[in-house]
Amino acid sequence: MKLKTLVVFCSLLAPAFSAGVSATEAAVPDDRRQAxxxxxxxxxxxxxxxxxRSQSCASCHDPAHAFADPGTNTQAGAVSLGDNGHSLGDRNAPSVAYAAFSPVFHRDSEGRYVGGQFWDGRAATLADQAKGPPLNPVEMGLPDAASVRARLLENPYYERQIPSLFGASSLASDDAAFAAMAQSIEAYERSAALSSFDSKYDRFLRGEYRMTEQEELGRTLFFSQQFTNCNQCHQLQESPIDKRETFSNYQYHNIGVPVNQAVRAANGTAASYTDPGLLNNPAVTGPAEQGKYKVPTLRNVAVTGPYMHNGIFTDLETVVRFYxxxxxxxxxxKFNPETGTPWGEPEVPLSLSLKELESGPALDNKRIAALVAFLKTLTDQRYEALLDTRGNIGL
Incomplete structure (x- = not known):
């Protein structure tokens, strides 16, 4: 699909995507959607x-851990372990909860890249994203779509249900079977099971929860254009009381994250390697896009660490202090509170979003703690038991 066509396509789908369902699904009968x-x-x-046969999507996107990596590999969740038992990626596996709200990858009216899936948006849609891990040699490791089809045909449920939902020929070819698998996973990822909107913040908007004094201060600071720069990137809607706020504008920025040296040492990446960021997306050209990554949702952020595209920070407060x-x-x-050493140089120093990063005032400890407290209120109700109650670094 040509980029111009894709932009028009995205604009037509925008109302459906903001509601968490695709335009196609919006017309699907309830019984078929459930199936x-x-x-x-x-x-x-x-x-x-x-x-x-040792890894599924849920291995790196565990529903018990807000659909993020549960941290059972050798790098404590910073990057994920592959099906072969030793391969490690170079980027953190983001939560797929609320991923359905990221629009189709496109350029907006101001020429900015927006949306898509993965940190670099290289998968335009959720279905495209679902095709990636099964064939990635450092993830699930199947060699091709034919292998996927063969595995699907082993299962009588799939052999019966896929033709029922996608037509008699849907298992007749490798490409058709692969597409049916991806579209089915997309349907699940668009379901309410992944986007419950029942956090303390949501309950506050419905009048069902009263913010603590600290949480309310954090909320005020977060949405303020005078006291923080948070909402420049982490606010989708114009109104801070929108019930479908996903806390991302889905744009791409370079915020100066340093190399995660521990990950690079573990996965054997050459010292000379520089992650291209958005330039890894085949639809993107231009050196100015190097080192940029998609702004993630802040839904469940307090329980889905470690943080940043390479999992370099363990604690949510550290992230706020980095900003x-x-x-x-x-x-x-000037020091990372987790290591006691300087933050480190940006992996890509030439495309920093300094306008956004430097637009806010300095924050004292009280305001940093308040922002962390507010971010914890964005945790889905079922994951509130995972919240760290031990306090914050340095406070």
């Missing part, structure tokens, strides 16, 4: 879709 979601859920948890380092002149702000 699609159930099929997609089965596929999402199916380890037979990996070469050694604050661009504006604070204090000596302590």
């Amino acid at each position: 699609l979601e159930e099929l997609g859920q089965a596929l999402f948890f199916d380890t037979s879709l990996s070469l050694n 604050n380092s661009y504006n604070s002149k204090s000596a302590v702000s």
Whole structure:
């Protein structure tokens, strides 16, 4: 699909995407949608879709951990372990909860890249994203679509249900079967099971929860254009009381994250390698896009660490302090509280979003703690038990 056509296509789908369903699904009868979601859920948890039958989508996007990596690999969740038992990626596996709200990858009216899936948007849609891990040699490791089809045909449920939902020829070819698998997983990822909108913040908007004094201060700071720069990138809607706020504008920025040296040492990446960021997307050209990554949703952010595209920060407060380092002149702000050492140089220094990063004032400890407290209110109700109650670094 040509880029110009894609932009028009995206604009036509915008109302449906903002509601968490695709335009096609909006016209799907409820019984068929439910059947699609159930099929997609089965596929999402199916380890037979990996070469050694040891890994499923849920292995790196665990529903018990807000659909993020549970942190059982050698890099504590910073990057994920592959099906072969030793391969490690170079980027953190983001949560797929609320991923359905990211629009189709496109350029907006101001020429900015927006939306898509993965950190670089190289998968335009959720279905495109679902095709990636099964064939990635450092993830699920199947060699081709023919292998996927063969695994699907092993399962009587798939053999019966896929033709029922996608037509008699849907398992007749490798490409058709692969597409049916991806579209089914997409249907599951668009379901309410992944986007519940029942956090304390949501309940506050409905009058069902009263923010603590600290949470309310954090909320005020977050949405303020005078006291923080948070909402420049992490606010989708113009109104801070929109019930479908996903806390991302889905644009791409370089915020100066340093190399995660521990990950690079573990996965054997050459010292000379530089992650291209958005330039890894085949639809993107131009050196100015290097080092940029999609702004993630802040839904469930407090329970889906480690943070940044390479999982370099463990604690949510560290992330807030990293942002604050661009504006604070204090000596302590120049150090990573997790390591006691300087933050490190940006992996890509030439495309930094300094306008956004330096637009806010310096924050004191009280305001940093308040922002962290507010971010914790964005946790889905079922994951509130995962919240860290041990306090914040340095406070």
